[in-house]
Amino acid sequence: MTPAATSALGFVLLGPPGAGKGTVAKLLARRRGMIHLSTGDLIRAAIAAGDELGRRVEDVVASGGLVDDDTVEELLRRRLESTAGATFLFDGYPRNLNQAERLERLLTEAEGRLAGAVALEVPADEVVRRLSARLGCPVCGRAYNLITKPPRNDRRCDADDAELVQRPDDDPETVRRRLEVYAEKTAPVLDYYADRERLHAVSGVGAIEDVYERAAAVIEKLLTENTGEER
Numbered sequence: 001m002t003p004a005a006t007s008a009l010g011f012v013l014l015g016p017p018g019a020g021k022g023t024v025a026k027l028l029a030r031r032r033g034m035i036h037l038s039t040g041d042l043i044r045a046a047i048a049a050g051d052e053l054g055r056r057v058e059d060v061v062a063s064g065g066l067v068d069d070d071t072v073e074e075l076l077r078r079r080l081e082s083t084a085g086a087t088f089l090f091d092g093y094p095r096n097l098n099q100a101e102r103l104e105r106l107l108t109e110a111e112g113r114l115a116g117a118v119a120l121e122v123p124a125d126e127v128v129r130r131l132s133a134r135l136g137c138p139v140c141g142r143a144y145n146l147i148t149k150p151p152r153n154d155r156r157c158d159a160d161d162a163e164l165v166q167r168p169d170d171d172p173e174t175v176r177r178r179l180e181v182y183a184e185k186t187a188p189v190l191d192y193y194a195d196r197e198r199l200h201a202v203s204g205v206g207a208i209e210d211v212y213e214r215a216a217a218v219i220e221k222l223l224t225e226n227t228g229e230e231r
């Protein structure tokens with residue numbers, strides 16, 4: 001799945017919370033050799049590097065603030081420059097129209113381009129079902145999921161038998177609100193890619209392996225088209 005071209009190719013992975021985006025992205029990275037870029041990972045890596053930019057990011061995070069668009073762009077630019085000619089998978093970015101336009105520019109600067117945006121689609125009821133199944137241990141922090149990773153004993157931690165709790169974020173009503181916020185914020189991003197005929201919807205329903213296969217098939221096809229054009 002390595003493109004014949006030497007320029008960078010980018011894919012954007014979109015989807016609501018609970019769509020399995022992170023898992024699918026990790027599988028694509030491991031099995032298809034794509035470079036998985038999530039802003040969270042970039043921010044952690046910058047802090048770990050400890051240079052001037054990293055210390056600035058650390059100050060923002062430590063004070064509970066959000067890392068601004070300019071800084072995220074700088075982190076992305078460095079990452080793209082450090083790995084020429086790779087196939088990148090952007091996860092959790094862009095979150096708004098401004099970021100979508102910035103990403104386009106960054107890829108152009110890196111002599112690459114965006115090959116496509118893949119949107120995982122999951123009905124709201126299914127997202128609520130998935131997220132409200134998540135439980136955590138208040139003692140050791142272990143994560144469980146009543147559907148995919150249940151504890152051995154009913155709602156008790158395997159390690160310390162503490163009673164498992166739900167994150168306040170994951171109760172059904174809050175999940176629905178989070179989905180509304182997500183839809184409102186990302187609608188312009190979806191429109192942006194749809195207008196440019198680069199939006200590819202993939203069903204996010206079912207087993208994660210199936211979702212992965214669907215996403216990988218779309219990406220494979222787009223890679224072939226994109227590398228073919230350059231010959």
Ligand SMILES: [Zn+2]
Pocket residue numbers: 137138139140141142157158159160161162
């Ligand atoms: Zn525990």
